Amino acid sequence: MSTLINQIATVALPVTVNGQGLYNVTGKVAAVVQEMGIITGLMTVFIQHTSASLLIQENADPAVTHDLQNWLARLVPELDPLYTHTEEGPDDMPAHIKSALTTVSLSVPVVDSRLALGTWQGIFLWEHRHNVKQRRILVTGVGA
Amino acid sequence: MSTLINQIATVALPVTVNGQGLYNVTGKVAAVVQEMGIITGLMTVFIQHTSASLLIQENADPAVTHDLQNWLARLVPELDPLYTHTEEGPDDMPAHIKSALTTVSLSVPVVDSRLALGTWQGIFLWEHRHNVKQRRILVTGVGA
Amino acid sequence: MSTLINQIATVALPVTVNGQGLYNVTGKVAAVVQEMGIITGLMTVFIQHTSASLLIQENADPAVTHDLQNWLARLVPELDPLYTHTEEGPDDMPAHIKSALTTVSLSVPVVDSRLALGTWQGIFLWEHRHNVKQRRILVTGVGA
Numbered sequence: 511m512s513t514l515i516n517q518i519a520t521v522a523l524p525v526t527v528n529g530q531g532l533y534n535v536t537g538k539v540a541a542v543v544q545e546m547g548i549i550t551g552l553m554t555v556f557i558q559h560t561s562a563s564l565l566i567q568e569n570a571d572p573a574v575t576h577d578l579q580n581w582l583a584r585l586v587p588e589l590d591p592l593y594t595h596t597e598e599g600p601d602d603m604p605a606h607i608k609s610a611l612t613t614v615s616l617s618v619p620v621v622d623s624r625l626a627l628g629t630w631q632g633i634f635l636w637e638h639r640h641n642v643k644q645r646r647i648l649v650t651g652v653g654a
Numbered sequence: 655m656s657t658l659i660n661q662i663a664t665v666a667l668p669v670t671v672n673g674q675g676l677y678n679v680t681g682k683v684a685a686v687v688q689e690m691g692i693i694t695g696l697m698t699v700f701i702q703h704t705s706a707s708l709l710i711q712e713n714a715d716p717a718v719t720h721d722l723q724n725w726l727a728r729l730v731p732e733l734d735p736l737y738t739h740t741e742e743g744p745d746d747m748p749a750h751i752k753s754a755l756t757t758v759s760l761s762v763p764v765v766d767s768r769l770a771l772g773t774w775q776g777i778f779l780w781e782h783r784h785n786v787k788q789r790r791i792l793v794t795g796v797g798a
Numbered sequence: 799m800s801t802l803i804n805q806i807a808t809v810a811l812p813v814t815v816n817g818q819g820l821y822n823v824t825g826k827v828a829a830v831v832q833e834m835g836i837i838t839g840l841m842t843v844f845i846q847h848t849s850a851s852l853l854i855q856e857n858a859d860p861a862v863t864h865d866l867q868n869w870l871a872r873l874v875p876e877l878d879p880l881y882t883h884t885e886e887g888p889d890d891m892p893a894h895i896k897s898a899l900t901t902v903s904l905s906v907p908v909v910d911s912r913l914a915l916g917t918w919q920g921i922f923l924w925e926h927r928h929n930v931k932q933r934r935i936l937v938t939g940v941g942a
Binding site: 512513514515550551552565566567568571573574576577578580581582584611612613616617618619620621626627628629630631652653654 | 659660661662663664690698700701702703704730734736737738739747750751753754755757758759761790792794795796
Binding site: 515516517518519520546554556557558559560586590592593594595603606607609610611613614615617646648650651652 | 800801802803838839840853854855856859861862864865866868869870872899900901904905906907908909914915916917918919940941942
């Protein structure tokens with residue numbers, strides 16, 4: 511059942527963003543699987559930021575990511591008088607909270623040289639700030 | 655201190671569900687540890703869906719999972735006028751949001767041939783839809 | 799691009815806490831990287847509890863963790879009549895919910911012998927109870 515494991519590597523990938531929203535990075539992660547030649551393994555995606563996060567969600571109907579975006583914006587509004595960390599702009603503290611409620615690292619198995627995502631799953635970078643243009647994710651492959 | 659790592663494998667496990675709630679899958683994951691013969695390692699559990707998720711939570715008092723279920727249902731109600739993704743039923747968009755607030759992948763160390771869970775921890779599949787009957791999780795073992 | 803993987807190990811680390819709040823454990827995790835001598839790899843941090851959790855968040859301005867703490871306390875208040883699991887104190891069920899909304903496991907790549915955290919990222923244990931004094935995290939290193 512098992513395969514002899516033999517390699518590990520991390521690749522840094524820049525992701526261009528343009529305001530709040532979900533950016534599909536599945537293709538970028540899949541390209542690392544291919545580049546490393548992993549047949550059986552595990553890919554871990556990590557985002558090096560505290561005001562953007564990662565999410566695996568529906569890749570088919572854009573209404574899903576649209577509603578996710580709006581629901582979270584309502585739960586964590588700007589200009590909440592609770593915030594004391596306000597000097598980096600009204601979208602900064604909500605961005606930290608939104609990142610905390612989602613995640614900065616997630617792992618997806620590789621089976622038969624492919625990311626073993628479900629049919630409707632895509633890997634997204636979730637940008638929570640208005641004016642950031644560039645983010646960086648790290649993709650670590652472990653496998654054979 | 656370290657052990658020479660030598661194997662990696664992913665096993666797909668079907669999980670039968672019957673409506674919303676938390677389903678304990680700890681035994682299924684522990685069985686993969688045994689089947690692979692991992693003594694020192696790491697198990698990653700991944701769920702291939704966007705309207706169910708994974709959670710490690712208290713395995714003792716069922717009142718905990720009962721309250722978790724009710725609390726999240728109140729936070730993310732059905733029929734919220736914010737939702738535009740409504741064609742798959744009133745429980746579908748809340749299920750996506752609940753999945754986003756929890757997680758689809760988590761990793762547990764293996765120490766001395768056992769999942770190194772805390773005394774009160776169990777691994778649960780959290781079903782967020784009413785009428786789904788079958789889910790699929792992947793368990794990836796890495797170790798020696 | 800890849801390195802031959804050769805080791806895996808898990809180290810248990812006690813963390814002393816004193817009431818609710820975020821405790822920076824980055825140094826403890828970094829020490830395991832050094833102790834194991836990992837140059838290229840992946841560190842997985844796991845917390846063996848259901849009323850405390852893990853978070854990667856801003857390590858610079860303490861106002862961020864202060865606001866995170868207060869925001870989550872408002873979202874998940876004590877003495878909510880919804881709770882039926884009440885025998886372990888008013889802070890217990892909120893602690894389980896806060897743990898469920900964050901995470902108990904996260905993974906960080908190791909690149910060039912260092913945790914590949916972003917500039918502003920720290921790894922925190924998030925204590926959700928008032929009177930717990932000691933927690934336990936496990937750090938699993940995989941790499942070469």
